[in-house]
Amino acid sequence: MSFRDIVVYLDAGVNTADRVHTAVDLAVKFEARLIGVDVSTKAAFEGRSRDAALAIQDTFVSALSGRNIDFDFRVAPPSTEAAEHHFCHCADLLIATHANPDDRDLCNSAIPEGVLVSAGVPMLVLPPGWKKENTIGNKVVVAWNFSREATRALHDAMPILKEAREVFLFIFAPNYSDTHSDVQDVKAHLEHHGVKVTLAGWRDHGEIDMTSALFAGLDREDADLIVCGAFGRSPLSETLFGGASKVFLNNVSMPVLMSH
Incomplete structure (x- = not known):
């Protein structure tokens, strides 16, 4: 692939x-x-x-x-x-x-x-102002939520993920645990493709939204690419009520690979 x-x-x-x-x-x-x-x-x-x-x-x-x-x-x-x-x-x-x-x-x-x-x-x-000297794909964050769109993005990005030095699997959930079988299944699937995976889960206690949590972790991980699904809801719905896709599309800090 x-x-x-x-x-x-x-x-x-x-x-x-x-x-x-x-x-x-x-x-x-x-x-x-x-x-x-x-x-x-x-x-x-x-x-x-x-x-x-x-x-x-x-x-x-x-x-x-x-x-x-x-x-x-x-x-x-x-x-x-x-x-x-x-x-x-x-x-x-x-x-x-x-x-x-x-x-x-x-x-x-x-x-x-x-x-x-x-x-x-x-x-x-x-992002606007992107410079050709900047790197893409050395350290990648995959925003994962077990949805169709996230699954599509993960597989679409596989050529980049396989070449990355490190891939952070970011999961935002109230009951997140590294030991959950569904988390381990995704990690194992990526590893079977030769991807170097680090779990980067965040327990949702209602104090911060998913995109804020993800961007808060990017500084620690020094990532240069986000991989995520796009528009699990309609674009109109995201415009009216807010949504992660709009946040990622409008971010000015780093490249985003999105799949719908």
């Missing part, structure tokens, strides 16, 4: 160059084909962003110079929200950046959330 086709979304915004560099590194690491998809809006071809928008393909190709990987370039219709137009159904991993308010109008509004919900493919969402 590996990533054979990786899609990286391209626009005229300030985060694209570092996002492409990270995508290239992952494509090299997993010997994958890299597909750059231009998701520029019509507004991107106006004003100060015009030159950058027109140069997206050349910039993408230049970033691959000297790197021995197969690649392709596609263009999505400017206003489409359909997943098939974002070339995600024949990919193993999608790479995007969380919406940056300063240049949000340059990128199709379906990126990242709309595509994440409809693609059926895991998405690596980088």
Whole structure:
């Protein structure tokens, strides 16, 4: 099991160059084909962003110079929200950046959330301001709650988890114990794939929510990636009532690999 086709979304915004560099590194690491998809809006071809928008393909190709990987370039219709137009159904991993308010109008509004919900493919969402020098996947936290979405994310992230130096299995539950059979089963399953697992459970006493507990532990563990399921409830429900997916999508501290 590996990533054979990786899609990286391209626009005229300030985060694209570092996002492409990270995508290239992952494509090299997993010997994958890299597909750059231009998701520029019509507004991107106006004003100060015009030159950058027109140069997206050349910039993408230049970033691959000297790197021995197969690649392709596609263009999505400017206003489409359909997943098939974002070339995600024949990919193993999608790479995007969380919406940056300063240049949000340059990128199709379906990126990242709309595509994440409809693609059926895991998405690596980088925080705004992400720098190409930053590492991904050395120390990984898996947010695990025995749900369908968490199960999907765990298996979708397996190529990264197998390469990680350490993986922290974070479980937030009132009765959490390292010795519970369901906890040990998940740990054993990961270990059967060669994953180095550390249990990082947190007993929920009602004093803190799950995402706050998880982020509180990240400093101690020096993690560089979160793996989690996305939208166990509908995106509208999470918008109205709050939810972990929105918190993870809006975090500005580290990358998140999400599956829905």
